[in-house]
Amino acid sequence: MAIPIIEAKNLTKHYGSIVAVHDLSFAIPPGVIYGFLGQNGAGKSTTMRMLLGLIHPSSGEVFILGKSLRKEGARLLRHIGAIIERPDLFGYLSGWDNLRMMANLSGQDISDQHLHDLLKLVHLQGREKEKVKGYSQGMKQRLGIAIAMAHNPDLLVLDEPTNGLDPQGIAQMRELILQLSREFGKTVLISSHLLYEIEQMADQMLIIHKGRKMVEGPVHELLHADETLVEVNYRPHPEMAALVAASQWVALVQEVHEDRLVLKMKPALVPELNRWLVEKDVAVQQLSTRHSLENYFLNLTQEQDSYVDAPATRRTLQNL
Amino acid sequence: MKLLNKNIPARLFASAPKKTVGTWKTSFLFALLLPLFLLFGFSKANAQQDATALFQTIRQRVAQTKDYVADVRMKVDVAFMNIPLLKGMLYFKAPDKMRLERNGGVSLLPRNSINLNLYNIMAQGSVTVIDGGYESLDGKDVRVIKIVPDAAESDLVLTKAWIDESRLLVLRSESTTRDNGTIRMNLAYGKYAAQSLPDKVVFVLDLKDYKMPKGVTMDYDDGTPADLPLKGKKKKGRIEIQYLNYKINQGLSDAVFQKKE
Amino acid sequence: MWMPLLRAELYKIFKKPRTYLGFGVIAAVTLVIQLAMYANGQSFVDFVLQGIQEQFDVEGNILNGYLVTYIILNLLLAQVPLLVALVAGDALAGEAGAGTLRLLLTRPIGRTRLVLAKFTASSIYAILLLLWLAVIGLGLSLLVFGRGDMLNFTADRLIMLLSDDIFWRYLGAFGFAALALITISTLALFFSAMAANAIGPIVSTMGVIILMTIITNLELPLFQAIKPFLFTTHMVAWKGFFNEPVPYGAMLQSALIMLAYILVLLGATIFVFKRKDIQT
Numbered sequence: 001m002a003i004p005i006i007e008a009k010n011l012t013k014h015y016g017s018i019v020a021v022h023d024l025s026f027a028i029p030p031g032v033i034y035g036f037l038g039q040n041g042a043g044k045s046t047t048m049r050m051l052l053g054l055i056h057p058s059s060g061e062v063f064i065l066g067k068s069l070r071k072e073g074a075r076l077l078r079h080i081g082a083i084i085e086r087p088d089l090f091g092y093l094s095g096w097d098n099l100r101m102m103a104n105l106s107g108q109d110i111s112d113q114h115l116h117d118l119l120k121l122v123h124l125q126g127r128e129k130e131k132v133k134g135y136s137q138g139m140k141q142r143l144g145i146a147i148a149m150a151h152n153p154d155l156l157v158l159d160e161p162t163n164g165l166d167p168q169g170i171a172q173m174r175e176l177i178l179q180l181s182r183e184f185g186k187t188v189l190i191s192s193h194l195l196y197e198i199e200q201m202a203d204q205m206l207i208i209h210k211g212r213k214m215v216e217g218p219v220h221e222l223l224h225a226d227e228t229l230v231e232v233n234y235r236p237h238p239e240m241a242a243l244v245a246a247s248q249w250v251a252l253v254q255e256v257h258e259d260r261l262v263l264k265m266k267p268a269l270v271p272e273l274n275r276w277l278v279e280k281d282v283a284v285q286q287l288s289t290r291h292s293l294e295n296y297f298l299n300l301t302q303e304q305d306s307y308v309d310a311p312a313t314r315r316t317l318q319n320l
Numbered sequence: 321m322k323l324l325n326k327n328i329p330a331r332l333f334a335s336a337p338k339k340t341v342g343t344w345k346t347s348f349l350f351a352l353l354l355p356l357f358l359l360f361g362f363s364k365a366n367a368q369q370d371a372t373a374l375f376q377t378i379r380q381r382v383a384q385t386k387d388y389v390a391d392v393r394m395k396v397d398v399a400f401m402n403i404p405l406l407k408g409m410l411y412f413k414a415p416d417k418m419r420l421e422r423n424g425g426v427s428l429l430p431r432n433s434i435n436l437n438l439y440n441i442m443a444q445g446s447v448t449v450i451d452g453g454y455e456s457l458d459g460k461d462v463r464v465i466k467i468v469p470d471a472a473e474s475d476l477v478l479t480k481a482w483i484d485e486s487r488l489l490v491l492r493s494e495s496t497t498r499d500n501g502t503i504r505m506n507l508a509y510g511k512y513a514a515q516s517l518p519d520k521v522v523f524v525l526d527l528k529d530y531k532m533p534k535g536v537t538m539d540y541d542d543g544t545p546a547d548l549p550l551k552g553k554k555k556k557g558r559i560e561i562q563y564l565n566y567k568i569n570q571g572l573s574d575a576v577f578q579k580k581e
Numbered sequence: 582m583w584m585p586l587l588r589a590e591l592y593k594i595f596k597k598p599r600t601y602l603g604f605g606v607i608a609a610v611t612l613v614i615q616l617a618m619y620a621n622g623q624s625f626v627d628f629v630l631q632g633i634q635e636q637f638d639v640e641g642n643i644l645n646g647y648l649v650t651y652i653i654l655n656l657l658l659a660q661v662p663l664l665v666a667l668v669a670g671d672a673l674a675g676e677a678g679a680g681t682l683r684l685l686l687t688r689p690i691g692r693t694r695l696v697l698a699k700f701t702a703s704s705i706y707a708i709l710l711l712l713w714l715a716v717i718g719l720g721l722s723l724l725v726f727g728r729g730d731m732l733n734f735t736a737d738r739l740i741m742l743l744s745d746d747i748f749w750r751y752l753g754a755f756g757f758a759a760l761a762l763i764t765i766s767t768l769a770l771f772f773s774a775m776a777a778n779a780i781g782p783i784v785s786t787m788g789v790i791i792l793m794t795i796i797t798n799l800e801l802p803l804f805q806a807i808k809p810f811l812f813t814t815h816m817v818a819w820k821g822f823f824n825e826p827v828p829y830g831a832m833l834q835s836a837l838i839m840l841a842y843i844l845v846l847l848g849a850t851i852f853v854f855k856r857k858d859i860q861t
Contacts, residue, residue, distance in 0.1 A: 074692070101592065
């Protein structure tokens with residue numbers, strides 16, 4: 001079994017009486033895109049910072065390629081390229097100056113040509129002479145990726161890389177990350193508060209909530225691709241419960257109300273369900289499908305605040 | 321004839337010849353003493369004339385030097401000054417011009433420095449010379465004369481000079497000035513003795529204390545205890561000038577002595 | 582890794598416009614003093630020499646480049662600490678506030694090495710400021726006012742230094758002043774390690790200097806015991822090079838005290854910075 005690129009063992013971080021991260025353990029094997037999912041304030045950034053030595057854990061340890069970060073020190077960071085939160089760069093320097101300077105600090109001999117290739121990869125060629133303070137958010141993110149990639153690290157740590165980007169920027173960033181993984185064989189640790197984003201990119205994922213690990217595993221397993229939750233909203237039908245009990249759908253029912261029905265079923269059966277509802281004169285107002293994991297994640301957030309769960313196929317969990 | 325004591329022995333006048341002893345005895349004594357009396361009076365007058373003559377001789381020698389340029393080394397030893405050994409050229413032109421040139425460097429001479437010149441003391445103006453007899457100076461007998469300028473407005477009030485009669489050289493002078501206290505000079509001679517030009521002169525001056533307001537100064541307190549100022553009291557300053565060579569009577573122009581801006 | 586890191590730090594310092602503020606201020610103040618000396622310097626010299634000139638005739642090029650430079654150093658070296666604090670105070674705190682500190686620390690640099698690089702870069706800046714002062718102050722003053730013997734006026738003595746015996750003293754004085762400025766920049770760096778904003782360290786550094794300077798200058802029995810341990814007491818020891826004899830013993834003591842401050846402050850900076858959580 002390959003040594004994990006990075007491993008967290010029982011990481012805990014206290015700030016006085018506040019526990020930001022509690023006994024968190026996980027291991028990232030080489031070659032995967034690992035999703036780190038949690039709402040704002042769940043402990044994602046704190047964990048990422050502990051992985052990079054920016055924050056000292058109250059207890060627990062981080063291992064990079066099997067070596068303790070606490071013992072070996074910063075030299076292990078040559079295996080990692082990272083963007084933590086937004087990529088704050090030296091605004092008074094040009095893109096090229098930022099890239100060249102940070103490449104020089106990686107402890108390796110990196111040619112100008114390699115850096116130009118990276119700029120091309122992140123679609124910044126021709127813009128490198130401009131001062132960074134004039135860059136858009138998307139350009140800064142892409143330059144951040146180039147800087148993280150400059151020394152050809154084994155692991156890329158990207159903390160919410162699509163934050164602040166427009167839909168086009170998000171799509172471009174996603175494509176880039178996938179390219180880095182598929183074409184360049186990079187292991188990527190990506191954090192986000194967007195399940196959708198993790199779902200689109202990650203091979204494996206971990207959900208963190210209030211500093212604790214809630215779920216971990218391969219994305220396709222966690223999301224139960226062959227089963228979804230189907231929610232049907234309709235005009236109040238007092239006989240609905242009896243109708244469902246007498247039907248072939250009874251085994252799949254999760255919840256039944258006068259105006260709402262939730263079933264767990266394969267997506268291929270949705271058209272049949274639809275036909276049955278029409279036959280039974282149920283005045284359907286809305287039918288939506290949701291993965292069970294998304295539901296799980298939404299429920300987690302609903303414990304904390306008064307955000308009303310609006311029916312949607314995909315949901316963002318920002319600013320709860 | 322050499323008088324060993326300037327004080328006329330009182331015994332010479334102590335006893336008057338007695339009338340009652342035979343007239344011839346009185347006459348003999350008188351005849352014996354009169355020449356002595358005349359000789360003493362003559363000697364005293366002679367001594368005074370010697371002093372004046374001595375002074376005149378020296379004056380003439382000193383006055384031969386109308387100007388000179390000397391390569392000098394000057395050591396200043398004053399309580400409130402810390403001056404390194406100064407090298408320069410000392411220019412002099414009779415009767416009253418003197419300047420120390422240090423190639424752009426700072427030159428420092430006591431005020432009215434012309435007073436510090438033998439020419440000014442010995443060769444200037446009408447004076448009254450008073451014989452001062454003899455004293456011992458550094459184990460040598462030297463003639464002492466006092467020189468009083470006749471001019472009422474002269475800055476020099478009195479100069480006392482110790483003179484080596486055999487070489488006709490002033491070895492020491494002590495000048496009392498009107499405004500600048502007393503200046504003493506000790507002179508040593510070498511190859512320019514014939515021109516009465518010293519190889520080394522040591523001046524001892526009366527100086528007032530110096531104090532500056534602290535706001536203007538740029539002090540550094542290195543922890544050394546400061547000298548307690550002698551407030552209101554006069555301090556002595558010592559200046560030593562070594563003359564390494566002289567160029568005498570070169571015909572210096574007055575322009576040499578003008579202050580450079 | 583050391584040289585690329587130091588080069589990067591120096592590059593960052595000299596790419597910031599505020600860095601040149603220090604050089605500009607030094608040039609402006611020096612030129613103003615030189616102009617004042619050119620116009621009225623003789624009056625100043627006559628005033629300070631009046632006690633001497635009652636008894637001595639003093640002639641020569643008194644208002645020369647060496648004296649003017651000494652006056653410039655006396656006036657300016659009290660202000661240069663602020664210029665040094667502007668850069669050193671920003672070194673860590675400025676980057677923390679801008680977010681670039683976390684970018685740097687994701688590199689395999691190490692926090693100790695980073696602090697040492699920033700310390701070295703700040704020190705080089707301080708030395709360059711002094712070199713600039715030497716060129717503008719000493720160089721230009723000698724050009725305009727010429728050479729000559731230097732008169733150093735203290736409260737109870739006049740010290741004359743011969744023209745060919747002065748230049749080495751200025752080398753020593755600038756070297757000593759460099760040590761003083763490096764002490765200041767280390768203090769500013771120490772405060773910078775604890776802050777996420779450059780203003781705090783800069784103000785704190787100046788506050789400490791002002792407080793210590795007041796204690797140094799107040800002749801109160803209460804402060805006498807601590808005065809020898811304050812670096813502001815020893816920062817002015819560069820003037821000792823213009824005493825005669827040069828008080829090497831006292832100056833060596835001053836140099837060692839400042840060196841001790843540098844080592845202690847640098848050690849404390851590394852200690853604090855290594856334990857700090859980078860939250861920005």
